[in-house]
Each structure stands twice: as C-alpha cells, then as structure tokens.
Amino acid sequence: MLSKYIPLWPEQASTVAGHMDLLYVFLVLNTIFFTVLVAVMVVAFSIKFRKSKHPVAVQIEGSVPLEIFWSAVPLGIAMVIFVWAAVLYFHLMRAPRESMEVYITGKQWMWKMQHPTGQREINQLHVPVNTNVRLTMISQDVIHSFFVPEFRIKHDVLPGRYTYAWFNATKPGTYHIFCTEYCGTKHSGMIGEVIVMEPAAYQLWLSGSTGGSLAQEGERQFASLGCVTCHSGQPGARGPNLEGVFGSNVKISDGRSVTADENYVRESILNPQAKIVAGYGPIMPTFAGQISEETLIQLVAFVKSKQGTGAKAGGQATPGGKQ
Amino acid sequence: MSAAAASGHLVAGHEVMPEENYLSVDHSLKSWLLTVDHKRICILYLLTITFMFFIGGAFATMVRLELLTPAGDLMQSDTYNKAFTMHAVFMIFFFLVPSIPATLGNFLLPLAIGAKDVAFPRLNLLSWYIFVIGASFAVIAMITGGVDTGWTLYTPFSTNYSNTNVMMTAVGILIAGFSSILTGLNFIVTIHRMRCPGMSWFRLPLFVWATYATSLIQVLGTPVLAITLVLVALERGFHIGIFDPALGGDPVLFQHMFWFYSHPAVYIMILPGMGVISEVITCFSHKRIFGYKAVAFSSVAIAVFGFLVWAHHMFVAGISLYAGLVFSFISFLVAIPSAIKTFNWSATLYKGSVRWDTPMLYVFGFLGLFTIGGLTGLFLAALGLDIHLTDTYFVVAHFHYVMVGGMVLAYLCGIHYWWPKITGKMYPELPAKAAAIIVFLGFNLTFFPQFILGYLGMPRRYHAYPAEWQVMNVLSSAGASILAIGFLLPMVYLVWSLKFGKVAGPNPWQATGLEWETSSPPPEHNFHETPVVTTEPYHYGEKEREI
Numbered sequence: 092m093l094s095k096y097i098p099l100w101p102e103q104a105s106t107v108a109g110h111m112d113l114l115y116v117f118l119v120l121n122t123i124f125f126t127v128l129v130a131v132m133v134v135a136f137s138i139k140f141r142k143s144k145h146p147v148a149v150q151i152e153g154s155v156p157l158e159i160f161w162s163a164v165p166l167g168i169a170m171v172i173f174v175w176a177a178v179l180y181f182h183l184m185r186a187p188r189e190s191m192e193v194y195i196t197g198k199q200w201m202w203k204m205q206h207p208t209g210q211r212e213i214n215q216l217h218v219p220v221n222t223n224v225r226l227t228m229i230s231q232d233v234i235h236s237f238f239v240p241e242f243r244i245k246h247d248v249l250p251g252r253y254t255y256a257w258f259n260a261t262k263p264g265t266y267h268i269f270c271t272e273y274c275g276t277k278h279s280g281m282i283g284e285v286i287v288m289e290p291a292a293y294q295l296w297l298s299g300s301t302g303g304s305l306a307q308e309g310e311r312q313f314a315s316l317g318c319v320t321c322h323s324g325q326p327g328a329r330g331p332n333l334e335g336v337f338g339s340n341v342k343i344s345d346g347r348s349v350t351a352d353e354n355y356v357r358e359s360i361l362n363p364q365a366k367i368v369a370g371y372g373p374i375m376p377t378f379a380g381q382i383s384e385e386t387l388i389q390l391v392a393f394v395k396s397k398q399g400t401g402a403k404a405g406g407q408a409t410p411g412g413k414q
Numbered sequence: 415m416s417a418a419a420a421s422g423h424l425v426a427g428h429e430v431m432p433e434e435n436y437l438s439v440d441h442s443l444k445s446w447l448l449t450v451d452h453k454r455i456c457i458l459y460l461l462t463i464t465f466m467f468f469i470g471g472a473f474a475t476m477v478r479l480e481l482l483t484p485a486g487d488l489m490q491s492d493t494y495n496k497a498f499t500m501h502a503v504f505m506i507f508f509f510l511v512p513s514i515p516a517t518l519g520n521f522l523l524p525l526a527i528g529a530k531d532v533a534f535p536r537l538n539l540l541s542w543y544i545f546v547i548g549a550s551f552a553v554i555a556m557i558t559g560g561v562d563t564g565w566t567l568y569t570p571f572s573t574n575y576s577n578t579n580v581m582m583t584a585v586g587i588l589i590a591g592f593s594s595i596l597t598g599l600n601f602i603v604t605i606h607r608m609r610c611p612g613m614s615w616f617r618l619p620l621f622v623w624a625t626y627a628t629s630l631i632q633v634l635g636t637p638v639l640a641i642t643l644v645l646v647a648l649e650r651g652f653h654i655g656i657f658d659p660a661l662g663g664d665p666v667l668f669q670h671m672f673w674f675y676s677h678p679a680v681y682i683m684i685l686p687g688m689g690v691i692s693e694v695i696t697c698f699s700h701k702r703i704f705g706y707k708a709v710a711f712s713s714v715a716i717a718v719f720g721f722l723v724w725a726h727h728m729f730v731a732g733i734s735l736y737a738g739l740v741f742s743f744i745s746f747l748v749a750i751p752s753a754i755k756t757f758n759w760s761a762t763l764y765k766g767s768v769r770w771d772t773p774m775l776y777v778f779g780f781l782g783l784f785t786i787g788g789l790t791g792l793f794l795a796a797l798g799l800d801i802h803l804t805d806t807y808f809v810v811a812h813f814h815y816v817m818v819g820g821m822v823l824a825y826l827c828g829i830h831y832w833w834p835k836i837t838g839k840m841y842p843e844l845p846a847k848a849a850a851i852i853v854f855l856g857f858n859l860t861f862f863p864q865f866i867l868g869y870l871g872m873p874r875r876y877h878a879y880p881a882e883w884q885v886m887n888v889l890s891s892a893g894a895s896i897l898a899i900g901f902l903l904p905m906v907y908l909v910w911s912l913k914f915g916k917v918a919g920p921n922p923w924q925a926t927g928l929e930w931e932t933s934s935p936p937p938e939h940n941f942h943e944t945p946v947v948t949t950e951p952y953h954y955g956e957k958e959r960e961i
Contacts, residue, residue: 098882101871114799115869122789129760129785133778136763140699141770149765150955153705153758161757162750169746172796177739179798184735199575233571234665236730236805240871243802247731249666250570251659254732267880271805271873273564275575276491279876 104266104287105242106259107183112243114175121168183244186257190225193218194305194388197228197235197248200277202268205388208297209304214283216268218260219293225257227353231384236272239285247272253353260287309393312386321375330375331368337398342369356391429919431838435935450535451938456521456836458542459512464905466508466549469556471901473501478860478891486878494877495562496578502565507587508549510821511594511679514686515601515632516545518828519625521836523601525929525936526619528610528945533603541596548590555582564875566676569657569668573649580650584643591636591643594682598632601625610928612947616710619927619951620703623710624689627717631678631685635721639675642668666732673724681720684784684816685713687824688755691777694831695759697925698774699766702952705758712751719748729800738797745795752788756781771923772846776827779854783819787812790865808868814861823853826904833908834918838935841911845903853900859893926952 194205238245246256270281321330363375476497561583563572655661725741790812863886921930
C-alpha cells in the first residue's frame with residue numbers, strides 16, 4: 092500500500108471518511124487526466140511544430156464544434172462532482188436522529204466539552220466507538236472552527252449562536268482536534284484530541300464521579316437564577332410552561348411560529364423580547380452578560396430534558412433558512 | 415516594418431535607440447513625478463509594486479523559515495501571525511491587484527488601441543499617488559507594529575480582539591482601493607472612446623478584452639470592500655454593533671461582504687494574466703489565436719459569474735445548506751470559461767511555428783500550473799469535500815497555484831515580452847531562461863507538498879504543527895528558497911540590460927499589434943501618425959505574405 096510510505100490521506104476513523112476519500116480520489120484522477128492532457132498537448136505541439144521543423148505556421152481560425160465539445164465535457168464532469176459532493180454535504184451537515192449529544196464551547200485558546208451525563212473536559216473529548224455523536228458548538232469570543240481530520244468533519248464555531256457537526260467514529264484511538272479558523276495568538280495551540288473508546292472502557296470512563304447530569308446542573312441554575320418563579324409550570328404562571336417545549340413549534344406574539352431549537356432557547360434567555368410566546372407579556376429581564384456560555388448550555392440541556400420521551404433529537408445540523 | 419523604416423531606425427542593419435522617446439523627453443525628477451504620460455506612470459507603478467513584492471516576499475521567507483520545524487521556535491506566535499498577515503496584505507492588495515493592470519495595462523492599453531494616452535491622463539497620475547498614499551499607510555502600520563488579523567480581517571477578531579494596527583492597515587487598503595477604482599474607470603472609458611480608426615471591438619487584442627473585464631470588476635467590486643472596511647472601522651473605533659454578536663451584530667455578515675469583493679478580486683488578479691498569455695502564445699506560435707471570440711467572451715463571463723460565487727468560501731461558516739447548494743453550482747459554472755481558455759491556448763500551438771524564447775517558457779509554465787490551480791479549485795467548490803479541505807494547506811496550495819503559478823508567471827512573462835518595448839533594450843536570453851526554469855521548479859517544490867499537507871489536515875495559519883508533517887514542510891521551505899532565487903535573478907539581469915542590453919528595435923519578436931509598429935521605446939505621444947487598423951488582430955498569416 093503506497094499510503095504506508097507516503098501518507099496520502101489521514102486515517103479513516105469515521106463512517107464518512109471512506110466516502111470523502113473516494114470523492115477526493117475521483118477528483119485527483121480528474122485533475123491528473125486534464126493536467127496530463129494539457130501538458131501533452133503543449134509539449135507535443137511545441138516540439139513537433141517548433142520553428143526549425145515547421146517554419147511556416149498554418150493559420151486556423153478556430154472551430155465551433157470543438158468549442159462546444161470542450162465546454163460540454165468539463166461541464167458534464169463538473170455536474171457529476173457537484174451532485175456527488177452535495178449529497179455528501181447534506182449527509183455531513185445533518186445529524187442522524189439518534190445521536191449522543193456533546194456540547195462544546197470554544198474560547199481563546201481552548202475547547203471546553205460538556206457531556207449530558209455531567210462530565211466536563213478541556214481539549215479532550217471521550218466518545219464511544221460506533222455511536223453517532225452530535226456536537227452543539229458555540230464560541231464565547233471570536234470565530235473558531237472545530238476540525239477532526241481523521242473523521243473528515245469541520246464546522247465553524249461562532250459567537251452568538253450554536254452550530255452543529257456530527258460523526259460516528261469507527262476505530263478506537265486518539266485523533267487530532269484542530270482549530271481551523273484563525274483566532275489570534277495561540278491559534279495553533281488551540282488543539283486537542285478525541286479519544287474513541289470501546290463501549291466497556293467508555294462505560295468505565297463515564298462512571299467517574301460527576302456532580303450530576305448536565306440537565307440536573309441546568310435545573311439547579313434554573314432555580315438559583317430565579318427562572319422557576321415565572322416558568323413554574325403552574326396554570327396562570329407569568330412565563331410559559333417549558334414542559335414539552337423543546338422541538339415543538341411555538342407560536343409567537345407577532346403571529347409567526349418558530350421551532351424551539353437550541354438557538355431559540357438561548358436567544359429567549361439572552362434576548363427575551365426578540366420572540367415572545369403568544370399570550371405572554373414582555374416582562375422577562377435579559378440575562379445577556381450575566382451567564383456564561385457553559386451555564387447557558389446547562390440551561391438549554393435542562394429545557395431539552397423536559398421535551399418528554401420520543402422527542403426528536405438531532406434534526407438538521409445547521410438550522411436552514413437562517414440566511 | 416513601415417513605421418520603423420519611416421522613422422529611420424534601421425541603420426545598416428543595426429538597431430539604434432530612437433533619439434526621441436518617452437524616456438529621453440526630460441530627465442528631471444519633476445518630469446517623472448508630474449508626468450501624465452501613461453508609459454511613465456507604468457514605470458512609477460513598476461518601481462512601487464516591485465518594492466511591495468519584496469516586502470511581501472520577506473514575510474513569506476519568515477513564514478517558511480519558521481515552518482522548517484514543527485515547534486514554534488524561531489519567533490513568537492504573535493510575530494508569526496503578523497508575518498503571514500502582512501505577506502498576504504502586501505502581496506494581494508499592493509502587488510497582485512495592481513500588478514498587470516497598473517503596469518502593463520497602463521503601458522500597453524493606449525498603444526494597443528492606437529491612442530495617444532488613456533482617456534484621463536491626470537486621473538491616471540492621481541491613481542498612482544493615491545496608491546502610494548495607501549501603500550504608505552500599510553508600510554507605516556507594518557513598521558509601527560504590524561497587524562495580525564489575517565488578510566481576511568474576520569470579525570469579531572478584527573473589530574474587538576486584535577490589539578494590532580488594524581485601523582491603519584484598513585485605511586491603507588481602503589485608499590489603495592480608490593486607486594484601483596480610478597484605474598478601472600479610466601481603462602473602461604479609454605477602451606470605449608479612444609480606439610483608433612478601424613479598431614472595432616472584435617479587432618481588439620485579447621489583452622485589451624481581459625483588461626476590460628478586469629476593469630469592470632474593479633469598478634463594481636471595490637466599493638463594497640470600501641464599505642466593509644468602513645463598517646469594521648465603525649465597530650472597532652466606536653463600538654457600533656454590526657458584526658460582533660456581543661454588540662448585536664452578525665459575524666457571518668462580514669464574511670459575505672468581504673468575499674463579495676474578495677472573490678471577484680481573485681479574477682482581478684488572474685484575468686490580466688490570461689490576457690498576457692493570449693498575446694504571447696500567438697506571437698511565439700506565429701499564429702492567430704484559436705477561437706478569438708471564445709477567449710474574449712470567456713473573460714467577460716468570468717467577470718460576470720465571478721460576482722455570484724462568493725459564499726463558496728463559507729460552506730462551513732454557518733450558512734444555510736441551500737445557499738451552499740446554489741453557490742457551489744455557480745462555482746462549477748465559473749470554472750468552464752477558464753477551461754475553454756486553456757483548451758484554446760493549447761490548440762493555438764497546433765500547427766504553429768513555435769519559438770522557445772523566455773516569454774514562451776513562462777507561457778508553458780503558466781499553462782501547467784494554472785491548469786492544476788484551476789482543477790484544484792473544483793475540490794473546494796465541491797460542497798462535501800470542502801468540509802474537510804477548507805482552511806487547510808490545500809487552500810493555500812490552490813490559490814498559490816493560481817496566483818503565483820498563474821498570475822506571477824504571466825506577469826513575468828509579460829514583463830519579458832514587452833521589456834524591449836518599454837526600455838528599448840533586450841534582456842539577456844540565457845539567464846532569463848534559467849530564471850524561468852528555476853521559478854517553475856522552485857514553485858512546484860514549494861507548493862505541491864502543501865496539497866498533500868492540506869488533505870492530511872494541516873490547518874493554515876499555524877505557527878506550530880504536529881511532528882509527522884515536518885518532511886513535507888521542509889520540502890516546501892526548500893522550494894521557497896529556490897523560488898526566491900528565481901525571483902531575484904530577473905532583478906539583476908533586467909537592470910543590467912538597461913545599460914548593457916542589445917538595442918531591441920521596434921519589433922524584435924515579429925509580433926502583430928499596434929504597440930510593435932511604433933519605435934522602442936515609443937515616442938512621447940506613442941505614434942507619429944494616428945494608426946488606421948485594417949485587419950483583425952494576430953494576422954500572422956498576412957505578415958508572412960508581406961515578408
């Protein structure tokens with residue numbers, strides 16, 4: 092195997108890596124074909140028709156059939172690549188419904204991971220093998236980008252809203268995490284590792300002590316920040332009942348309806364006046380600047396935990412229609 | 415030819431420099447600084463951007479030296495971040511964007527259409543002064559501490575986090591942008607209004623078509639860059655929330671605005687190069703271009719479609735999937751005109767009478783490297799594949815293949831081809847050929863390994879990197895040292911040729927084109943009599959019959 096001596100691609104450690112490499116190889120072959128074609132034409136013509144051998148040039152005006160031919164063939168190949176790559180893009184940008192969740196906060200210059208089970212890590216991410224893992228990511232300062240070359244996944248991590256990525260690791264091992272959006276002084280130090288474990292080892296790792304699940308932590312925050320006063324769930328409460336809200340369509344006061352996803356919950360905490368649930372008054376104070384991204388994630392996880400059973404996790408990795 | 419004979423340049427078979435030419439009119443410094451002659455303004459730009467090129471090159475040297483070892487050990491992270499930022503700022507805004515249009519474009523456009531000057535000669539001089547003022551801001555920003563945002567100035571890093579000279583650099587780019595707009599405007603009007611009798615649109619040399627397409631982008635795109643930079647300044651200076659979410663802004667909006675200019679700007683940088691290639695390949699094949707209209711219209715198609723593909727820089731930046739779909743589709747379409755050009759150039763060689771002079775060696779290099787640069791662009795336009803490749807060294811390799819392998823080679827090609835016209839002297843052929851070959855080899859050794867590094871996952875703008883990637887990085891740095899020699903050599907022999915070069919005569923390459931029908935260097939007002947065009951361009955067959 093050539094790649095043993097000269098590595099041509101990173102280790103294939105996720106379910107999409109093979110697909111990605113196949114498309115890549117197709118494009119490489121395409122590039123080699125056309126480059127060799129042009130090189131052979133250029134070299135052959137300029138040797139065969141060099142001035143000493145071919146002193147008088149034959150004047151040729153051009154050829155419409157040839158122009159059509161060499162426009163249509165590249166266009167056809169380009170369309171094949173376009174469709175193939177678009178299918179892969181949609182597959183990679185939309186997490187499967189059944190996915191384990193991990194929350195990631197990027198900051199200059201580290202990655203902070205929060206597991207639903209309550210574990211927290213810095214620059215390390217422990218996950219089980221052969222499991223869909225959906226990453227919900229946010230930055231607390233500038234734009235970062237979360238990249239694991241062995242999994243062939245990457246997505247920018249923005250301040251101000253959640254973005255998503257997902258993978259399914261196929262081999263236990265340790266893999267690179269890189270920040271790939273330039274973020275200042277220690278950009279090249281904003282690295283880490285994904286540690287993919289066999290299920291048994293992962294269970295052992297999980298059983299390490301935590302202070303309770305992410306949702307439980309969120310519930311504590313929910314109480315201590317006073318949210319529970321209005322969002323009490325009692326009839327006649329001043330704030331809407333959060334039971335079953337996550338993932339549902341919420342009617343808001345201007346008549347529109349929005350899907351209650353992570354970004355909606357986050358916005359409702361930081362900027363409550365932006366989308367007020369129909370039938371409620373604009374009385375909630377803003378929490379902007381008062382709670383950290385990590386606490387916000389806990390609150391989101393808490394609201395999410397109240398969606399009841401059989402709810403739709405996952406869904407589209409990038410909420411469409413935002414732009 | 416007739417013009418040459420008429421003005422008495424041929425003396426007993428030896429060429430002599432024409433007594434009266436644009437260089438000999440007046441030797442005072444004042445005559446240079448206040449000149450409105452497009453040919454002298456070309457020289458002013460040539461000196462300025464060559465200086466800028468070597469500043470940019472010095473920063474590239476720093477980057478490649480640092481990357482010899484995996485650890486960030488030669489300089490501090492902040493220094494490294496400034497080095498790659500200023501390499502790009504100087505190379506893109508102060509070298510590549512003005513390179514061919516402001517030098518060869520200025521010199522040749524009026525000559526090629528049989529005009530005495532551009533439409534607005536004073537505006538032309540003003541463009542140069544504006545450019546120099548912009549460049550001075552950038553240089554002062556560099557000397558007083560530099561800037562570390564990357565040339566892309568992504569927000570909110572550039573507006574609320576970077577502690578470097580962002581404002582001064584942005585002001586420099588903003589000012590230089592006006593120079594670009596004025597040059598573009600000047601050229602558009604010149605091409606519309608100043609063509610000599612008989613010079614119809616389809617008799618224009620393809621270099622003029624390419625310059626026209628470039629000018630359109632300069633006039634339509636650059637104002638958006640100016641607006642974007644002003645918004646960055648408002649947010650950075652006055653905390654008006656436009657891009658930073660902490661102030662209520664949207665950071666992705668900045669990327670849309672930035673790339674709305676900066677993607678078409680890539681075509682500002684490559685289209686004039688394509689024009690040069692069309693001129694040189696016909697001359698050294700002694701043959702008309704294959705598919706004149708296809709090559710001409712593909713320039714315009716690139717300029718138009720080039721405005722509709724900007725978000726292909728943003729497939730993983732958090733745009734909607736369906737927007738990604740549209741931008742990917744149009745990006746594949748914009749590749750087709752470039753393919754058409756490449757095939758037409760290759761076909762032009764067929765049954766030609768091919769000479770292997772230095773400019774032609776650059777054409778060969780261009781065709782190979784631009785083909786690779788273009789095809790690797792398809793990898794990045796491909797939605798799914800771009801997820802893995804974006805922001806890695808694959809992108810770095812791709813755009814250097816287009817910008818250096820394409821544009822800089824075309825620029826050197828044009829400089830050599832028109833050097834006899836500009837200076838009246840021939841460059842020495844042997845060192846010139848050697849330099850062309852050194853540039854080609856050094857270039858490939860520098861940038862080919864970066865494709866491999868990119869697919870392996872090495873992110874761009876990294877001061878330190880994992881040890882397993884050292885071999886490829888050492889190869890790349892070694893290539894860069896060879897490339898540097900290739901770029902320094904022409905500096906030496908071109909300057910040498912000014913004094914010691916053979917006198918060129920009006921048309922040393924037996925080329926068609928009006929610029930070759932006047933003396934070298936041309937007289938102050940280009941032509942002694944206004945030319946009248948009776949043939950299509952590249953009438954090499956008829957030339958044969960005349961001889």
